[in-house]
Amino acid sequence: MIAVLGDRALGLLPSPDVRGSSYAGVLFAVHESGPPRADLPSLAEAERELTTSMLAATEALAEVGGPLQGHPGRLERVNGALAPGYPARAHRVSALASRLSAALLAADDRGLTASQIATRSVALRTLDSAVRRALVSAHHAIFEPR
Incomplete structure (x- = not known):
């Protein structure tokens, strides 16, 4: 905090x-x-990047197909909860990034071809990067002018 x-x-x-x-x-x-770090995107930029990455990853993963992925026992949710006083948008971005982080933990390559693994890997790395930047931006939102 x-x-x-x-x-x-x-x-x-x-x-x-x-x-x-x-x-x-x-x-x-x-x-x-x-x-505050100057190299971080604003909360609005992080939310936009997260949404864009989520849509791109969803499209890429839908095209890959393959056997049913994920193991419910591995869905350890990252706690991105922010303290009271943060802007509502920061709470929203942090909650979305936390849910996506849990989805990233469930990704599994078993039963996929090398090409499918490569496609999924690129999509998940891009999404993972956006999730991390969104969480950091949400936590730094307290410094943004209101």
Whole structure:
């Protein structure tokens, strides 16, 4: 979590806080945060890139076909939940990127030809890159002017 205080930003990292036999809470370690990264796309650009990549990957994967893919037991969802105070768009982009991250974990190459694997691989790498950039942009949205 990032707290923006005027011209300063602080990173708050949660960790379990267990004391004694009956107390369980969360302890936040506070760290100075650097300035926002200039090389990141804006939240709007990240959302557009994520949508475009998702559509392209869907088309590519639909063309590949092959046996039923994925194993439900492997669908470990990445927690992209943002703290309160982030813009609604940041919450939306982070949730979509988290769901797509779970879909990427389910990808499996068994039963596919080399050509199908290559096509899928390119589509999934592009989507994975867009997912990562979207998650980072969503978390940095707190720095964008409203």
